[in-house]
Amino acid sequence: LPGNGVTFFHTSPDGINxxxxxxxxxxxxxxxxxxxxxxxxDTATCSIELPKSKLYVSSIYMDGNSQEPPETFLKLAEHxxxxxxxxxxxxxxxxxxxxxxxRASDTRGNKLLACLAQAGLLWLNNGKHTWxxxxxxxxxxxxxxNEFAPEINGWDTNPDFSLSxxxxxxxxxxxxxxxxxxxxxxxxxxxxxxxxxxxxxxx
Numbered sequence: 045l046p047g048n049g050v051t052f053f054h055t056s057p058d059g060i061n062x063x064x065x066x067x068x069x070x071x072x073x074x075x076x077x078x079x080x081x082x083x084x085x086d087t088a089t090c091s092i093e094l095p096k097s098k099l100y101v102s103s104i105y106m107d108g109n110s111q112e113p114p115e116t117f118l119k120l121a122e123h124x125x126x127x128x129x130x131x132x133x134x135x136x137x138x139x140x141x142x143x144x145x146x147r148a149s150d151t152r153g154n155k156l157l158a159c160l161a162q163a164g165l166l167w168l169n170n171g172k173h174t175w176x177x178x179x180x181x182x183x184x185x186x187x188x189x190n191e192f193a194p195e196i197n198g199w200d201t202n203p204d205f206s207l208s209x210x211x212x213x214x215x216x217x218x219x220x221x222x223x224x225x226x227x228x229x230x231x232x233x234x235x236x237x238x239x240x241x242x243x244x245x246x247x
Contacts (some may be wrong), residue, residue, distance in 0.1 A: 053078050056085040063105040064088045076101070082120040089120060094219065099130040099193065108138035111152055113159045121163035121190070130193035132217070133165070136210070137186050145171035145183030164190050168199040168215065177209045185210055194219050
């Protein structure tokens with residue numbers, strides 16, 4: 045809940061529950077800004093200003109009843125590619141493809157794979173299942189990034205911690221340390237000083 049140290053970012057028409065949200069620690073929440081043009085019931089997108097770049101972070105639910113990737117997702121990916129902004133996406137894609145760990149590929153998976161290639165998006169998944177119900181499992185939750193996003197390490201699933209049939213995904217975003225320009229300090233060699241001239245000058 046918001047009172048437990050986190051802030052929710054989402055948008056949705058009145059009376060309709062959102063199907064995507066970003067949950068951000070209150071320690072960082074004031075640095076994130078909800079991007080309404082790239083947010084709707086199924087998409088929650090925020091941006092944060094980094095020292096030398098801008099990063100967009102988005103949570104996206106892809107409706108299993110639609111064969112096409114969401115329009116908001118396509119616009120967001122195109123915007124970040126054109127302006128060279130970093131983009132990291134966590135999505136319940138409802139799409140199956142062997143490229144990210146499923147035993148077989150479906151029509152939605154083939155279309156999404158083509159879309160990712162066109163948008164310059166890479167998936168971080170390592171082939172492990174991200175959804176499990178009884179004896180069924182699949183890899184449908186994808187972590188995506190473009191070439192302008194910070195480096196992501198340690199992508200993995202944590203099946204021991206989950207509140208639904210979706211498995212918790214964990215990873216680390218590595219923000220590069222900015223080089224600090226240090227003004228050179230002037231030093232003097234006292235052994236070369238003409239102390240007699242110095243004393244005469246300061247009298």
